Amino acid sequence: MENSSKNPYPDIETEDLPKVDNGADLKALPLDQLPLLAENVRRTLIKSLSKTGGHLGPNLGVVELSIAMHRVFSTPKDKFLFDVSHQAYVHKMLTGRWDEIHTIRTYDGLNGFCLRTESEHDCYGAGHAGTAVSAALGMAAARDLKGTDEDVVAVAGDAAFTCGPTFEALNNIEQTTKKFILVLNDNEWSIDRNVGAIAKYFHALQTSPTYEHIHEKAADFVEKLAGKSLRSLAAKVERGAKNLLFPNVLFEKFGVRYYGPIDGHDVGLLVKTFEFLKEQDEPVILHIITEKGRGYEPAKANPMKFHGLGPYKTETGETSPGGSPTFSQIYGEKLGEFALADKRITAITAAMPSGTGLVGFQKVVPDRYFDVGIAEEHAALFACGHAAQGLKPFLTIYSTFFQRAYDMAVHDIGIQNLPVRLCMDRAGLSGDDGPTHHGLFDIGYMRHIPNWIFMAPRDEDEFADMLWTMANHDSGPSAIRYPRGAGIGTTVKDKPVLLEIGKAEVLEGKGTDVALFGLGHFFEIAVAAKAELEAAGYSVSLINPRWIKPLDGECIEKFAKQCTVICTLEDHTIMNGFGAAVIEHLNDAGIKTPVERIGWPDEFVEHGGVDILRKKHGISFEDCVKKVCKHLPEKISDAVEAVA
Secondary structure: OOOOOOOOOOOOOOOOOOOOOOOOOOOOOOHHHHHHHHHHHHHHHHHHHHHOOOHHHHHHHOHHHHHHHHOOOOOOOEEEEEEEEEEEHHHHHHHHHHHHHOOOOOOOOOOOOOOOOOOOOOOOOOOOOOOOOHHHHHHHHHHHHHOOOOOOEEEEHHHHHHHHHHHHHHHHHHHOOOEEEEEEEEEEEOOEEOOHHHHHHHHHHHHHHOOOOHHHHHHHHHHHHHHHHHHHHHHHHHHHHHHOOOOOOOHHHHEEEEEEEEEHHHHHHHHHHHHHOOOOOEEEEEEEEEEOOOOOOHHOOOOOHHHHHHEEEOOOEOOOOOOOOOOHHHHHHHHHHHHHHHOOOEEOOOOOOOOOOHHHHHHHHHHHHHEEOOOOOHHHHHHHHHHHOOOEEEEEEEEEHHHHHHHHHHHHHHHOOOOOEEEEEEEEOHHHHHOOOOOOOOOHHOOOOOOOOOEOOOOHHHHHHHHHHHHHHOOOOOOOOOOOOEEEOOOOOOOOOOOOOOOEEEEEEOOEEEEEEEEEEHHHHHHHHHHHHHHHHHOEEEEOEEEOOOOHEEEEEEEHHHOOOEEEEEEOOOOOOHHHHHHHHHHHHHOOOOEEEEOOOOOOOOOOOHHHHHOOOOOHHHHHHHHHHHOOHHHHHHHHHHHO
């Protein structure tokens, strides 16, 4: 594959390049114009995403693939399923959304992933890895049952093959359908470089010396399958591919005919190959080699950064410098410090070393750092093995992704009371990434499991204290939830302190009108609400709960008896959240003090800026004031009107 990613058409203005946004026009475009179309797609992506941010690198790598698929197949009749679907921007552009691509991941704009409600061409919504092959196989089986003739094409990156569901689907293809196309988009990266035996296996396929007898018989093989009309294709495949048919490969054992690897940036070769594969009456997999960040030097040079990023300068790829350290960065740094003093501490992630901050830990104690690939279930069980052998595993997974390992949280960690330390990054709203990435359900799926303790820090310093507390808690499993990005800029002290398990922090305990329980980083909203209420002459108590489980029941009961109304604030759904736990506790205690709750509604929250979504869904100190005012004397009405 030709490795240059320099602009091959430097003197051509974008408006002079071909542009199509529907399948009919793409099919009518002369074949020799497809590389120019690919150039226009790349330039448009680079320019548009510099304003909004997004998954630039993955999409630059699938430009030719997407064009070839839409050239040969016809959506929405034919079905395209993209694993994770963060690489579907080009697909969106080619299906009527080219002129909207500048709105990607912005409120009321295009979603950063496939979304069934956004377009009929998005046949399956996604956002987590390992889903495409299973769902596509289900669609193929449904097609066979209905007797229709649409094609179903699943596109999965090499990282998706570290996912259990992908192999579960492969195990069923042969017995389920005779017509199925799977594209393995191999660029050696997910977010970070792929790890494990599967990654090594794919690399071996890429780099293995060409088998001479395969080259000699490649043309004859294709001719026997498809007739003499495709003899020219076989000759071209020979020139552009390593091993047209690699004998005895993994996929053949699953009953799936393997083709490749071929150059994933040769659009003409891809078109002809798909035309050939479309006619096959057996499940097939096409292995293509692509380059993440193709066509843009900054993305090519730093594929980890450009997997997904915020706005950047198109000339250099430079992003705005960060301010305060993020929770993820603090996590990697502090855990590394703890590990230097305690040789039992290990860190485990599921393909997210940079996103979780564990790159910092890895630099300090690389022998105790484990990246298991996109395999959250395995990661949790792997941590169980560490804990059962007396180690102190810190299992580090985004809140939304740990949903996949829920069974392990109950069956393996909880029942056995193993001291696994679960650190859930991106807890709460994840903004532009949308509903598949919001961490709004972890309190609900964790707080009812016996043996676990569960906490949330109000700032960076308390975060370090909680990590230290987890490191020294050996009597059972512990969990912590913390948000994406930076906190409020609180300085982290040099020596963390142990926190008393199940004990809330009372910042102001003399208020008798309102008690505000601000969980985690929503504590700052509670601080603002307190100021507003006190300006109106009301007496307010302010509590940092710290603990989701065990609740500080004594503290809750005290302020329920002392105050007229309680208000809980949490970056989580109201349904089955922290506020619900407070209500349950007071009900069991026979205390009838009203509890108002600030949190997210019982629905899947859309994508958009955090400030926009909080305002839309009533999450602010003003909303807190309005809710508690219903239970307070009339004298607060003037303050409420002022807030309104």
